[in-house]
Amino acid sequence: MSSIKKMIVEWKGNYRLEAHNEKSIAVKFDAPKEHGGEETALSPMENVLASLAACSSFHVLTILKKKRQKVTGYSVEATAERREDPPPRVFTKIHLKYIVKGKDVSAQAVENAIKLSEDKYCSVGGMLQKAVPITSSFEIIQE
């Protein structure tokens, strides 16, 4: 069973690009100043790193909700090592640090949710892990 996903990407001058899906929901791209861009938006590689963390987060948050964990705050610090030379300037290591804030949040539940997301559900991770080692850790802030 499969589906089709389509994105249109349009050039807006210099390094500015705008992409939209079939429902006109959009995202912008730009390059860093050191590469001639204007920094009006994230670069494609920054977007990919954010997408990995966001994708995994959707599943982690869903699983924690199903396990009736009282999560009141949540963030991820995604850190990547990037090869600068030779091209392509790919990520060579990625680490995701999940920070979960809540009341009586179970460390076991958080650990299991991250594992299930990373090993089974996260689509972006399912692709990127073929190209780059991804590790993770977590911190729980009890309220």
Added chain:
Amino acid sequence: MSSIKKMIVEWKGNYRLEAHNEKSIAVKFDAPKEHGGEETALSPMENVLASLAACSSFHVLTILKKKRQKVTGYSVEATAERREDPPPRVFTKIHLKYIVKGKDVSAQAVENAIKLSEDKYCSVGGMLQKAVPITSSFEIIQE
């Protein structure tokens, strides 16, 4: 030679997430309505597909500029086949159709620029091609 890239992703309730880099340049994520989201922003997988096309476009446009091609308009249609079952719901095929508009644009220059971008320079493609076959085509609209 390598560098470090860091993104912070924060949960904003339901499936809404916001990511930002060290310069506070941000991108938002949401889920489609059929998965419980509110569609206020693209999903992580839509973002990855857009990022691939944007990354390759940066290089294609740069190379065409170096080759003194008079490009007046440019877009990419990125189409992906996505496995719906079993998880993870990864892309199983990606096709990029580059559409270049300009005056006396050389087909050879466009073909070479795409090849160089995809084979050598595009970082997002350099990672994704380890996980999914990526094909491309192009169309030139002479003004």
